[in-house]
Amino acid sequence: MEVKVLRLDHRRVRDARITTHVCLTARALGASGVFLSGDHDKKLMENVQDVVKRWGGNFQVEYRKNWGNLLEEWKNKGGEIVHLTMYGEQVQDVTPQIRSSPRDKLVVVGGSRVPSKVYQEADWNVSVTTQPHSEVSSLAIFLHMLYEGKELNMEFEDGNMKVIPSANGKNVVMN
């Protein structure tokens, strides 16, 4: 099952850091790419690609102005859509069902106001707690539960840098 993330309604100035964290969280926790919608923020995309180059693995960042077309395309290719929203069904209730379907998943994380079309097109609207917090933490918890923690042992190939876990300091290997 391939997992990609769609970030809706990115605003260049206001969202630069949050959207960067969404992209890096997607990558670190096992998604294979992010689609950005909203502002076409080339700088942000370059920053993420730079992390991929230095730290390894395969991860694509792609701009899609028209996210409606993307949802349609994704479904036409047999994929399914998971929309993370605080109003959805609880992640602990629906993740086993989502995991049991082998189809590719597009995980949609919103901006401030998500159009109702997204709720309608989604195969699952999923809430991580029903409290307000962060699209970054919702994405992290969802991916972690989807992969049942196995994503924490993932290896990133062909990077220039690698951290060796350490109890007390920093141990970074450069290739």
Next chain:
Amino acid sequence: MEVKVLRLDHRRVRDARITTHVCLTARALGASGVFLSGDHDKKLMENVQDVVKRWGGNFQVEYRKNWGNLLEEWKNKGGEIVHLTMYGEQVQDVTPQIRSSPRDKLVVVGGSRVPSKVYQEADWNVSVTTQPHSEVSSLAIFLHMLYEGKELNMEFEDGNMKVIPSANGKNVVMN
């Protein structure tokens, strides 16, 4: 076991949204408060307190200019310190040990450059993946693993608003 979060080196303009997401993630996933260090950002603290008022539960936000004193105080009161850093021991390896100690935990999340004193004072330096991503997602995954998912079923008492999970729309109850 009480869990609080210390956010180091907050910068008012650059970090406002990320630090807000750190606070709301801490609250939504079961911590009982956040200490902020760095800039004294009253607006941010009010925003978080406003969420607590509307959505319920107990959660304190407190400014501490001198985080070094806080670490010392925390230890003197018998508490332990968990520092989240991409250089630490892996979360999947050390969380069972952290959970098995009933002492209160202070979870430290860094700014861009964390002083070596924090690495030294921490009882555990913990990495969530050894990849660069986000203090928001690291905190989310750590709390989720510490609480073994039970935090997702937590109730927040005495709020004005409550979401009833829904497959297709928004269902918010106002008290």
